[in-house]
Amino acid sequence: MNRFHFIIIGSVLTLFSSMVGLVLLPIRGLGNFEAAPDPETGELVPPPLSALEARGRDVYVSMGCMYCHSQQVHPPSVRTDIDRMWGERRTVPRDYMQQGVAQMGTMRTGPDLSNIGVRNPSQDWHLIHLYDPQTTSPGSIMPPYRFLFRTQPIGESGPSPDALRLVDEFAPPKGYEVVPTDDALALVAYLQSLKLSTYEVPEAARARYESKRQ
Amino acid sequence: MNPEHIARSRSERLAIDRAARWPVGVFIGSSIFWLLAGSLLALVASIKLHDPEFIADNPWFTFGRARSAHLNAMAYGWLSSAGIGIGLWLLSRLCRVPIEDHRSLTLSAVFWNFGNLVGVWGIMRGDSTSIEWLEYPAYAAPFLLASFAFVTLAAFNLVRRRAPGHIYISQWYVMAGFIWLPMLYFTAHGLLVLAPVQAPAQPPINWWYAHNALGLWFTPIGLAAAYYLIPKIIGKPIHSYYLSAIGFWSLAFFYAWNGMHHLIGGPFPAFMVTASVVASVMMFIPVITVAINHHMTMKGHFRYLIHSPTLRFVVFGAMSYTLVSIQGSTMAIRVVNEITHFTHYTVGHAHLGVYGFASMVFFGAIYYIMPRLLATEWPSRWLIRLHFWPCAIGIAIYFIGLSVGGWLQGLALNRTDAPFMEIMEATIPYLKSRSIAGILMTIGHLAFGVSFIWMILRRRAATSETGPTLFSLPPQSADST
Amino acid sequence: MLTAAIFVLIVMLILSAITVIAFSWAAGSGQFEDPADGARVIFDDDEPEGEPTDPNLSQFSETKRK
Structure with a gap:
């Protein structure tokens, strides 16, 4: 080949051709969701995040939780997600419309979190698990997020209502308590909001049918 | 052979290498800094995965940030800087014109390094976008884009002034890579970071970008280097030029469609995923053409690998390219993907590509290029051995460890009777083997860094073939044989 | 999704046609001469x-x- 124009134009065109299928079509087909009524309850789904939950989502993004945890439930024909109670149906595109930055994830070093708010609804559990995963899951390789908490002396009026109930080697020194920062509370609120199985979306009937098929 | 022609060829080539000294040298020097920084971040991330208390109380180093800082430092700091330097040198040599844009390329290198510094700092500080391969915060991107604009312009300038005659395959790859990367980054950054499309549409765009950064930026520069260095070092032309043309265009066309194979099983239209699966399998075509070409060119000369470290690095890389690409095609097939998706197997595959292929080829290219830029020699044969062997053994351990561990992890994830904690625990020995591999690779990189700095500081002119050095210019006595 | 698929098909046909024309021109104008x-x-x-x-x-x- 002895003309650079040929190479340059050809390179640009081949890349553009792929953009049709992998960029333009997704924008057109997956980029315009609006909240739709739940077929059973009539409420708009997926439910919007509160301000606290949205802040928690930003903490999730800032900490890079996605790099170990996925948020996509696959049908039983592909994976055991539903058997593991990671959801009752596969996720559909509409489920992600609330996420500013899609956090679907590509690694399952830790479990999928699409339904974690249903599997682990307790704020206390999440707070001590985040503080140090060894408290609830000995041997876990999840990092501790102690820096999202404050160890402070117990005040004259007694322990604060937020103080974590930590025991054994995790408990702070005598006279001290561990309280969550606002970021920790926000992050937990976000995790508690991940409740895939509590709402139906219009596409869910078909998705649920696919989930039941073996 | 006419002595006048010989002298003219030599002085032309020396002028080209001399003009490349500063711009190419600066990009290569920068790349080595980022290689070392990225290696440290890699070790931190790797150790944390089996030892979560390691540097646990500093949010700047939390795994989710350390891992992303490592990836971006290596992708944009090490591989891309080296790719720019190597690509410009190849283009200058093959167009047979010296680089002229010294000022703009110096500015480009400053911007590139600054953008990477700001980007890595931004990730560690907590401003990561959490978009894979695009984690640098928005404030870093303008520096990278401005920098690359200068690079692409410099490339066009070389091409415009090129000596008449055939355009060699490496030139096609470099020019295409220099066009593809800015197109990809600009589009992805725009649609995902600056003015994000709605979340359900983001992953296809994300993985269109990320997979193409691998296949339409790192791969072209790596192949360009291999296609030039293998025949140039051994003195024998590439086996089939015609095959090269088929390889180039089939890479351009099929590779770009691969992206969705990262999202198999996910919430996307089936036809989109299927298109990527088909394109991923069709990659056999360009990969086989490259493999045949390199193998037939090397045929009869494999014993050269014993003597030439440059060739060893480049051929190791070229063979890794074949292996990782065939592995990649198999991973796109659903029955395999059902096992490997979401596991460490994918990480092993990724590193066989960016390290076993791209980094090893780039190491070989830097060993060839630097002495010719500086008209001096690498200071120590031993340091080069200390670079090659730990890195080669390291990536082998890395790849085998994570492939076995990831495969077992995937099989267990698909069994309903395997509790998640047990699956995670079973991966730990393999994650530890990866840290060991990482230590070996870092040793190699340190040897490389020491070699580079020592070479620059020493600047002994190339003289004869005696001494412990390896890459001296062909002795003046070539005329006197 | 059917309209999307048809849209893609048409675009692919157009791009393929461009490719064929481009290669025909390339071969005709001697782009592939002298491979050795x-x-x-x-x-x-x-x-x-x-x-x-x-x-x-x-x-x-x-x-x-x-």
Whole structure:
């Protein structure tokens, strides 16, 4: 080949051709969701995040939780997600419309979190698990997020209502308590909001049918 | 052979290498800094995965940030800087014109390094976008884009002034890579970071970008280097030029469609995923053409690998390219993907590509290029051995460890009777083997860094073939044989 | 999704047509001539074919072997 124009134009065109299928079509087909009524309850789904939950989502993004945890439930024909109670149906595109930055994830070093708010609804559990995963899951390789908490002396009026109930080697020194920062509370609120199985979306009937098929 | 022609060829080539000294040298020097920084971040991330208390109380180093800082430092700091330097040198040599844009390329290198510094700092500080391969915060991107604009312009300038005659395959790859990367980054950054499309549409765009950064930026520069260095070092032309043309265009066309194979099983239209699966399998075509070409060119000369470290690095890389690409095609097939998706197997595959292929080829290219830029020699044969062997053994351990561990992890994830904690625990020995591999690779990189700095500081002119050095210019006595 | 699929199909047909036309022009205007010579451009009079350019391989040099 002895003309650079040929190479340059050809390179640009081949890349553009792929953009049709992998960029333009997704924008057109997956980029315009609006909240739709739940077929059973009539409420708009997926439910919007509160301000606290949205802040928690930003903490999730800032900490890079996605790099170990996925948020996509696959049908039983592909994976055991539903058997593991990671959801009752596969996720559909509409489920992600609330996420500013899609956090679907590509690694399952830790479990999928699409339904974690249903599997682990307790704020206390999440707070001590985040503080140090060894408290609830000995041997876990999840990092501790102690820096999202404050160890402070117990005040004259007694322990604060937020103080974590930590025991054994995790408990702070005598006279001290561990309280969550606002970021920790926000992050937990976000995790508690991940409740895939509590709402139906219009596409869910078909998705649920696919989930039941073996 | 006419002595006048010989002298003219030599002085032309020396002028080209001399003009490349500063711009190419600066990009290569920068790349080595980022290689070392990225290696440290890699070790931190790797150790944390089996030892979560390691540097646990500093949010700047939390795994989710350390891992992303490592990836971006290596992708944009090490591989891309080296790719720019190597690509410009190849283009200058093959167009047979010296680089002229010294000022703009110096500015480009400053911007590139600054953008990477700001980007890595931004990730560690907590401003990561959490978009894979695009984690640098928005404030870093303008520096990278401005920098690359200068690079692409410099490339066009070389091409415009090129000596008449055939355009060699490496030139096609470099020019295409220099066009593809800015197109990809600009589009992805725009649609995902600056003015994000709605979340359900983001992953296809994300993985269109990320997979193409691998296949339409790192791969072209790596192949360009291999296609030039293998025949140039051994003195024998590439086996089939015609095959090269088929390889180039089939890479351009099929590779770009691969992206969705990262999202198999996910919430996307089936036809989109299927298109990527088909394109991923069709990659056999360009990969086989490259493999045949390199193998037939090397045929009869494999014993050269014993003597030439440059060739060893480049051929190791070229063979890794074949292996990782065939592995990649198999991973796109659903029955395999059902096992490997979401596991460490994918990480092993990724590193066989960016390290076993791209980094090893780039190491070989830097060993060839630097002495010719500086008209001096690498200071120590031993340091080069200390670079090659730990890195080669390291990536082998890395790849085998994570492939076995990831495969077992995937099989267990698909069994309903395997509790998640047990699956995670079973991966730990393999994650530890990866840290060991990482230590070996870092040793190699340190040897490389020491070699580079020592070479620059020493600047002994190339003289004869005696001494412990390896890459001296062909002795003046070539005329006197 | 059917309209999307048809849209993609039409675009692919157009791009394929462009590709075919481009290749026909390329072949016709001699872009693919001299494949063997194309491989030789990496050599010159000072670093000719047959001569390794890595001094570690000087023992394999054709001129040295004479």
